[in-house]
Amino acid sequence: MLDALGPDLARQVPMRSDDSAPGDTAIGRVFETTENVHKLRHYFPIYQSVLTRTERMLEIGVDRGGSLRMWREYLPDATIVGLDISPKVAQYDDPQNDIHVRVGDQTDTSFLSSVLEEFGPFDTVLDDGGHTNKQMIASFQYLFPRLKPGGVYIVEDVCANYWTLYRDQRESFVDFTKWLMDAMHAHYQQMSSVYQLMEGHQKRVKEVRVPFATTIIDRIEVFDSVVVVHRAAESKHLPRAVFR
Ligand SMILES: C[S@@+](CC[C@H](N)C(=O)[O-])C[C@H]1O[C@@H](n2cnc3c(N)ncnc32)[C@H](O)[C@@H]1O
Numbered sequence: 001m002l003d004a005l006g007p008d009l010a011r012q013v014p015m016r017s018d019d020s021a022p023g024d025t026a027i028g029r030v031f032e033t034t035e036n037v038h039k040l041r042h043y044f045p046i047y048q049s050v051l052t053r054t055e056r057m058l059e060i061g062v063d064r065g066g067s068l069r070m071w072r073e074y075l076p077d078a079t080i081v082g083l084d085i086s087p088k089v090a091q092y093d094d095p096q097n098d099i100h101v102r103v104g105d106q107t108d109t110s111f112l113s114s115v116l117e118e119f120g121p122f123d124t125v126l127d128d129g130g131h132t133n134k135q136m137i138a139s140f141q142y143l144f145p146r147l148k149p150g151g152v153y154i155v156e157d158v159c160a161n162y163w164t165l166y167r168d169q170r171e172s173f174v175d176f177t178k179w180l181m182d183a184m185h186a187h188y189q190q191m192s193s194v195y196q197l198m199e200g201h202q203k204r205v206k207e208v209r210v211p212f213a214t215t216i217i218d219r220i221e222v223f224d225s226v227v228v229v230h231r232a233a234e235s236k237h238l239p240r241a242v243f244r
Contacts, residue, residue, distance in 0.1 A: 037066030060129035065092035107138040123151035131160035136173040150233035159225040183213040197241040
């Protein structure tokens with residue numbers, strides 16, 4: 001990494017802890033009054049910017065139930081669904097308040113399929129589950145193609161990719177994010193010049209074969225420890241170049 005950064009960016013400088021008052025966000029205010037929840041403070045502005053149209057939310061990782069109550073308060077009209085491998089979380093199932101909890105493994109596609117059948121399609125998925133590389137990638141591979149068009153998929157605690165306890169395979173979610181970036185550009189891999197995209201040009205291509213991912217990834221946002229992948233509202237078309 002340091003070689004790639006070059007000497008100016010690789011220069012070693014101090015980075016300090018900070019106990020100043022956190023920036024004010026509506027979701028941060030809800031967090032302050034919620035018990036039994038575990039989040040990093042800098043996630044709140046990220047949630048606030050991406051959870052703008054949430055109607056059906058799935059959170060992977062329920063633990064002590066606090067985050068489900070936090071989402072309930074912050075998104076009063078949304079259906080909130082939590083899943084967790086631990087049977088202990090069943091106590092947080094609260095259908096009267098439109099909070100639903102199901103017990104199963106985030107890498108088990110038949111379990112995920114049953115959750116989708118019961119409550120999907122989701123417009124928001126938040127992975128705060130086991131945080132191993134395999135878990136993060138397997139859940140994304142199954143749930144992102146089934147996300148509602150226009151929806152968001154949030155993977156948090158990506159910091160775990162850098163901790164050996166969570167490295168159950170060599171490829172990390174950060175590595176996988178680079179593959180998603182390549183997939184987002186797969187149509188360019190079928191071309192050799194901009195003329196193939198140019199309006200009115202004889203070399204313009206009408207169609208290329210690309211992975212499904214290419215047509216549904218609208219954008220990828222990478223924050224400190226959080227990756228947000230936005231699903232396009234409609235299947236994407238080839239870009240058009242204009243030269244005048
Ligand atoms: C970080 S905690 C969730 C915290 C909660 N979302 C919050 O904000 O307070 C992670 C949870 O993931 C669950 N978990 C671990 N492995 C899992 C798996 N394979 N499938 C589903 N849940 C899993 C654990 O049981 C644990 O409750």
